[in-house]
Amino acid sequence: MDSFFSRFKNPLVLIAIVLTQVISLAIQVQRPSQDFDSGGQADSATVTLLRRWTAGIFTPVEMLLHGSGTHVRGFWANYVDLRHARERDQQLQQEIARLRLEQSAFAEDAAQGRRLQELLAFKQKYIATTVAAQVIGTSGSERSRVVYIDKGSADGLKPEQAVITPEGVVGKLRDVFQHTAQVLLISDPTSGAGVILESTRIRGILRGTDTGQVQIDNLTADSRIQPGETVVTSGGDMVFPRGIPVGTIESIAPDPLHQPYTAITIRPAASLARLEEVLVITGTQSTLPASAQQDLSIAQATAEEQKRAADLVAERLPSLHDAGAAPASPDAGPDARPGAPATATPPADPNAALARPRPALHPDRYSPGSTPSADELTPGQPTTAIAAPVQRPSSAAHPAQPPPAQDTTPRPATPPSTPPNF
């Protein structure tokens, strides 16, 4: 027996090591019983402790490396920023002005939407508080799309909180340690999120793939779903607030692993491979936050001002298409107002309201009405027969030139009684 163990010592040790880990894997893996889950379940207490130890070894070094790198980059970036600060300030001011105008345009729609939501007793969740965090490291594995941030439970973070950037959704917190936290990206195969297609309002479940893509894989083929459509969070997963951009549809193809479903690949709005700073949503509320309410009131005031200014301009400018307005008659005096109310019945001619030129005092061939109408013209007839310019004899200048043809077409000496039809 002793010789057996000494002879097969190496393979026996290997089998023991592997078997122990297989059993520990079986203990760790917990299958969710729900049909839909947002993925990335939190570990058990023992596993979390092990992860805490691992993170405790690496994240301080990562924070140190990140901090030193930031300082070096910051030194150069500050210098460059200062050089262009004034120009950038002007650009930002213009941008703010433009955005204020856009915001005012949406303010009325937003107010109407809220009124309708109140009527339907719909509980909208608004982002109330966020914590900004820096990404300090990754999992180091292509098979696990996880990043580490430099904020943890000491900053008020908790597992299952949504992580976003101004561009869109990033993921959610998985394990939260005291000063760091693990963010499970939406591109991880174990992650999930409830989404809605913005224009078609089709709901789906977003999942990551083993290649790091983001896909909706629970929808069957639908001709309404087209590449380029925007995808936003639906709020149904109770993790991500409703309406946060997720990305745009990049491609739609049959899913060979989940027939008859299609694999709708999404191009994430947030750059998941190059994350620098993220926002962790630490609180939501059913009413608009105070800052947003202030912005909204400014927007509404701007919208009112714009409306008043538009009315004022509309009053002062002449209205060409106002059917009730009298045409600017040539006989009207200089004091006649274009927008004055009409006293006569409106003419049948739709162009009658247009301004007419005054009749020429000395009409020539360029005067309105001097050219015969198209009905009187004959194809192929020389144009000289229509109108011949009165030329001065200039034989000295052009001795070989024949004399000009005489105009044989009778020409009205006076303007026609009916105005020309322009």
Next chain:
Amino acid sequence: MAELSYTSRREIDQYGFHPAVTLLAPLACILLQAVLPRAFPRLAILDLPLIATIFFAVARRSPIAGAVTGTFIGLVQDGLTSHPFGVNGITKALLGYAAASLGYAVDVDNILNRAMLLFSFSLVQSLLLYIITRWLLGDIVRLHPLHELLAALANMVAGVPVFYLLDRFKTRG
């Protein structure tokens, strides 16, 4: 008398390492693996912990030491991911054992052998990870041969200089 024949003296050498190197070199590889993809996302294709596992296994030429080193590196790597503990642990334990066993048979100081070792072991790791994820965890994953081939090439290119760097810390066992 054992009738062993080796082609060179170096092949029968078993190297050792200072305990600090044994501990810090794999940790440094794991740290670099975690930090580098943040700045250069394409470097996520590398597996520096795998390179460290193979290096220490073939240098020590002890299958048990290789398996234990592989388990340690793999479990620490698992700690940084969202996977359960053991996915990389099992994989790297098997690879460490195999690499140490191969260390007896081939001249692992030869650059060509090192390159082939890194390339083939990288492919074997991809296969083992697929098997563990697919059959032990029950996740629906696909094997991407072209990507795994590229990863193996990248590990081979990066691993050879890392081997020469770690050679400096070898001591006679």
